[in-house]
Amino acid sequence: MTTTDQGKNKLDTIIRACRLLSRMNQARPDAQKSEVLYYQMLSKYYTRLLKAKEEGNFIAAHTVFFPTEILYAMDIVPMHTEATTWMISLFSGECADILSAGSELGLASEICTPHRGLAGAYATGTLPRPDVMLWSNMVCDNTAKSGEMLMEINHCPGFFIDRPFKRSEEEERYLVGELEDMIHFLEEQSGRKMDWARLKEIVARMDRQIELTREICKLREAVPTPFHSQGFLELVSTDYLFPGQPEAIEYLETLRQELTEMVKAGKGAVPHERFRLMTLFLPPMYLIGFLEKISQEYGAVSVTEPFFTYWGEGRLDPAKPLESVAKKSYMIPEMRMYGPLDERALDNVVSCAKQYKVDGAIYYADVGCRHTCATIKLFKDILNEIDVPVLTLDCDVVDPTATSEEEVREKLEQFFELLEDR
Amino acid sequence: MDTSQRNNVKLRMLDRFREVNNAFPKTAQVLDYKLQGKKVFGWLCTYIPEEIIHAAGALPIRITGYSQETELEDGNAYFYINNCSFSRSCLQLGLRGGYDFLDGVVGGSTCDGARRLFDLWRYYIGTPFYHVLTIPRKYTQKAHALYYSQVKQFKKHLEEFLDIEITDEALYHSIQVYNESRTLLRKLYELRKLSAPPITGAETMEVLDASFRMPKELFNEYLSNLLDELSTSDNAHQGRARFMITGSVMANPEFIKSIEDQGGLVVADELCTSTRYWSDPVLLNGEEPPLQAISRRYLNNFPCARMFPSDERFNRILNLARDFKVDGMISQVIRYCVPYAHDLPLLTRKLKEQGIPTLALDVEYGTSGSGQIQTRVQAFLEMLEVRKR
Numbered sequence: 102m103t104t105t106d107q108g109k110n111k112l113d114t115i116i117r118a119c120r121l122l123s124r125m126n127q128a129r130p131d132a133q134k135s136e137v138l139y140y141q142m143l144s145k146y147y148t149r150l151l152k153a154k155e156e157g158n159f160i161a162a163h164t165v166f167f168p169t170e171i172l173y174a175m176d177i178v179p180m181h182t183e184a185t186t187w188m189i190s191l192f193s194g195e196c197a198d199i200l201s202a203g204s205e206l207g208l209a210s211e212i213c214t215p216h217r218g219l220a221g222a223y224a225t226g227t228l229p230r231p232d233v234m235l236w237s238n239m240v241c242d243n244t245a246k247s248g249e250m251l252m253e254i255n256h257c258p259g260f261f262i263d264r265p266f267k268r269s270e271e272e273e274r275y276l277v278g279e280l281e282d283m284i285h286f287l288e289e290q291s292g293r294k295m296d297w298a299r300l301k302e303i304v305a306r307m308d309r310q311i312e313l314t315r316e317i318c319k320l321r322e323a324v325p326t327p328f329h330s331q332g333f334l335e336l337v338s339t340d341y342l343f344p345g346q347p348e349a350i351e352y353l354e355t356l357r358q359e360l361t362e363m364v365k366a367g368k369g370a371v372p373h374e375r376f377r378l379m380t381l382f383l384p385p386m387y388l389i390g391f392l393e394k395i396s397q398e399y400g401a402v403s404v405t406e407p408f409f410t411y412w413g414e415g416r417l418d419p420a421k422p423l424e425s426v427a428k429k430s431y432m433i434p435e436m437r438m439y440g441p442l443d444e445r446a447l448d449n450v451v452s453c454a455k456q457y458k459v460d461g462a463i464y465y466a467d468v469g470c471r472h473t474c475a476t477i478k479l480f481k482d483i484l485n486e487i488d489v490p491v492l493t494l495d496c497d498v499v500d501p502t503a504t505s506e507e508e509v510r511e512k513l514e515q516f517f518e519l520l521e522d523r
Numbered sequence: 524m525d526t527s528q529r530n531n532v533k534l535r536m537l538d539r540f541r542e543v544n545n546a547f548p549k550t551a552q553v554l555d556y557k558l559q560g561k562k563v564f565g566w567l568c569t570y571i572p573e574e575i576i577h578a579a580g581a582l583p584i585r586i587t588g589y590s591q592e593t594e595l596e597d598g599n600a601y602f603y604i605n606n607c608s609f610s611r612s613c614l615q616l617g618l619r620g621g622y623d624f625l626d627g628v629v630g631g632s633t634c635d636g637a638r639r640l641f642d643l644w645r646y647y648i649g650t651p652f653y654h655v656l657t658i659p660r661k662y663t664q665k666a667h668a669l670y671y672s673q674v675k676q677f678k679k680h681l682e683e684f685l686d687i688e689i690t691d692e693a694l695y696h697s698i699q700v701y702n703e704s705r706t707l708l709r710k711l712y713e714l715r716k717l718s719a720p721p722i723t724g725a726e727t728m729e730v731l732d733a734s735f736r737m738p739k740e741l742f743n744e745y746l747s748n749l750l751d752e753l754s755t756s757d758n759a760h761q762g763r764a765r766f767m768i769t770g771s772v773m774a775n776p777e778f779i780k781s782i783e784d785q786g787g788l789v790v791a792d793e794l795c796t797s798t799r800y801w802s803d804p805v806l807l808n809g810e811e812p813p814l815q816a817i818s819r820r821y822l823n824n825f826p827c828a829r830m831f832p833s834d835e836r837f838n839r840i841l842n843l844a845r846d847f848k849v850d851g852m853i854s855q856v857i858r859y860c861v862p863y864a865h866d867l868p869l870l871t872r873k874l875k876e877q878g879i880p881t882l883a884l885d886v887e888y889g890t891s892g893s894g895q896i897q898t899r900v901q902a903f904l905e906m907l908e909v910r911k912r
C-alpha cells in the first residue's frame with residue numbers, strides 16, 4: 102500500500118463546487134446571505150487543507166465527532182474523514198474509484214462506505230496525506246477500528262481516544278484524561294504547544310454555537326417552517342468542520358436572523374407546506390439536490406432531526422475548557438442514537454415529533470450503518486404509537502449504486518399519498 | 524471423517540456435554556436451578572465478569588443464538604439485515620421465549636452488535652434486571668480504574684436487585700471455581716498441541732459450548748472426568764494440515780467438523796467462545812480486593828478485536844499459532860462483524876510474515892459449512908500440501 106501524495110483531485114472538486122455555489126447564490130436575487138456564507142465556509146475548509154502542506158502546516162485526520170476544538174486551538178489543520186467522503190459524494194456524485202480502492206486493501210463490503218472509501222482515497226493518494234491519524238469510538242465500530250489501517254496506509258502515527266459509552270462524572274473525567282494524553286501526543290508530534298487561552302475562546306464560541314443552533318431549531322417549529330428541507334445538513338457540517346470558529350458564528354447568526362424574519366412574515370421554506378417530516382439518519386449525499394427538489398414539489402419539509410440538530414441539555418464553561426470539550430461529546434445530538442438507548446433517549450424522539458407537529462418520519466436506512474439500522478423498528482414502533490408513520494428508505498450514504506432517484510421518488514410519492522389520505 | 528485416526532474410541536464423557544448442548548437453551552441444569560428458586564442471569568460478552576453473578580448465588584449463562592443455521596425472520600424484522608447474524612439470532616431466540624427463564628441480562632459497550640442487542644432485548648423482551656457496563660478499549664491504568672469502578676457499580680446493582688451482600692469470601696470462592704475451570708480447559712488444550720491429539724476441534728467446541736450453559740462446578744466435574752478418560756484413551760487424530768480458527772463469535776461444532784471432514788485438523792482457536800473465554804485466570808495479588816483482581820483479569824484478558832492497540836491481540840494469535848504448530852489460519856468473520864473485518868487485512872499480513880497463510884471465510888452465525896466453504900477449505904488444504912513438498 103502506498104500513498105502517492107499527488108492527488109488533489111477530490112479536494113479540487115469540492116472546492117470548485119463550493120466556490121461555484123457560493124457565486125451562484127451571490128448572483129441570485131432571492132438567495133439568502135447564509136447560503137453564500139455556508140459555501141464560502143466549506144471552500145475555506147478544503148482550501149486550507151489543500152494548501153496545508155505547501156504552507157508548512159500540520160494535518161490531523163480525524164473521525165467524526167472528534168474534539169476538533171483542540172486542533173484549532175493548536176493551529177493544526179483538521180481533516181474530517183467521514184465528512185470528506187460525504188463531500189466527495191455530494192459534489193462529485195460518485196465515488197466508485199475510492200470504494201474499489203478500499204476493497205482492494207482487503208476491507209470487506211460490510212465496512213461502511215465512508216470508511217472504505219476513505220481508506221481507498223488515502224491509498225490512491227487522492228487526499229492529502231495527514232501527519233497524524235486521530236480516531237475514537239464515539240460512534241461505532243467503524244470509527245473505533247479504522248485508525249490503525251489508516252495509520253499504516255499513510256505511514257503516520259496516531260492516537261485513539263477511548264470515549265466511555267455511558268455518562269457519569271467519572272466517565273467524563275476519564276475522557277478528560279484521554280484528551281490530555283492526546284494533547285501531549287499532538288505537542289510531541291507537531292512541535293506546537295496547546296494554546297489554552299485560545300481553547301477557552303473556542304469553547305466560549307462553541308457554547309454560543311450550540312445556543313444559536315438551539316434557537317434556529319426553535320424557529321423551525323413555526324408553521325410553515327422557515328428552513329429548507331436538507332438545511333439541517335448545513336448545521337451538522339458547521340459543527341463537524343468549524344466548531345467554535347468565528348465563521349460558524351457568523352453563518353449561524355445570519356441564518357437565525359433570516360429565519361426570524363421569515364417566521365415573522367409567515368413565510369415558509371416551500372411555497373405550500375403540506376407535510377412536516379422528521380428525518381432519522383442521513384440521506385444519501387448524492388441525492389441532496391434531488392431531495393430538495395422533491396421537497397419543493399410536494400411541500401414536504403424536514404422540520405426536525407432528533408439525532409442531528411437537537412442538542413442535549415447543558416452549557417459549556419470556557420473556564421473549564423477541557424472538561425467542556427468532554428461534556429460536549431455527550432451533548433452532541435447524534436449521541437442520543439449512539440449512546441445507551443434508555444427511556445429518556447426514546448422519549449426525546451417522541452417529544453420532538455410532538456413539538457414540531459410532525460406528520461411523518463423518514464428513516465434513511467444506510468446499508469453500511471448497522472448501528473442506526475438496528476433501531477429502525479424501535480423508532481418506528483414508538484412513533485407509530487403516537488400516530489406518526491415512518492417510511493424506511495434503503496440507501497447508502499455515499500454510494501450512488503445503492504439506490505436511484507426513480508426508486509426514491511416512487512417511495513416518497515407513495516408515502517406522501519399515505520400522509521395525504523390521513 | 525477424512526482426518527486420519529487411530530483407535531478412535533467414542534468418548535463417554537462427550538455424551539454428557541452433548542446432552543447439555545442438545546437441550547440448549549433450556550438445559551436440565553438451568554431448569555434445575557430455577558426449580559430451586561435460584562436466579563439465572565444471561566451475559567452477552569466475555570467482558571462481563573461472571574464470577575460476580577456466581578458469587579451472588581445465581582447462575583451466569585452465556586446468551587448465544589441458534590446452534591444451527593436458522594431462518595431469522597424475527598431477527599431480521601427487529602434488527603435489520605445489515606446487523607450481524609449473531610445478534611439477530613440471539614434476539615430471535617429471546618423473542619421466541621428461548622430465554623424466558625432469565626432473571627437478568629448483563630451487557631457491555633463491547634461492539635455495535637452486542638450494544639444494540641442489549642437495547643432491543645431490553646425494549647422487546649422485558650427481563651426483570653438489566654445492566655450495561657462501559658468497557659474501556661485500552662489497557663492503561665486509567666482504563667483499569669474506570670473498568671473497576673464499572674464492575675463495582677454492577678456488583679452494587681446486583682446486590683440491590685437480589686437484596687443480598689456479595690461478600691469477599693463468596694468472590695474468592697467463585698474465583699477458585701472459575702479458575703479451576705480455566706485450568707482444566709488449559710489441560711485440554713495442551714493435549715491439542717500433540718502431533719496426534721486425542722480430541723478433535725469439533726469435539727472441543729462441544730465441551731466449550733457446555734461450559735456457558737451449566738453451573739461451573741458441574742462443568743468442572745464433567746471436564747475432569749473427560750480429561751481422565753482422554754488420559755487413558757488411545758485416540759489420536761491427525762490431519763493433512765493443522766488449523767487454527769480466528770474471528771467472530773462462533774459456537775457451532777458442525778462448522779469445525781465440516782473443516783475436519785475435509786481432512787484438516789483444528790488444533791487451536793482464538794474465539795471468544797473458546798480460548799479468549801478461558802485462557803487467563805484471575806490472579807490474586809496479596810491484599811488486593813478480589814473484585815479488583817477480577818476486574819483486572821477481564822480487561823487484560825486475551826483481547827477481542829474491539830481493543831486497542833490491535834497488536835496485543837495479533838501477538839497472542841501469533842504465539843498460539845507457533846505453540847500449536849499451526850500450518851494454516853482459517854478466519855471466519857460473520858458478515859457485518861466490523862471489528863474482525865477491520866482487523867483481517869492487518870492480521871493476514873502479520874501471519875503471512877510468519878509463513879502462515881490465511882483462508883478468509885465470510886460466514887453467518889450458526890453456519891455448519893456449506894458446499895462452498897468445503898470447496899474453499901479443500902483448495903486451502905491442497906495449497907498447504909503443495910507448500911510442504
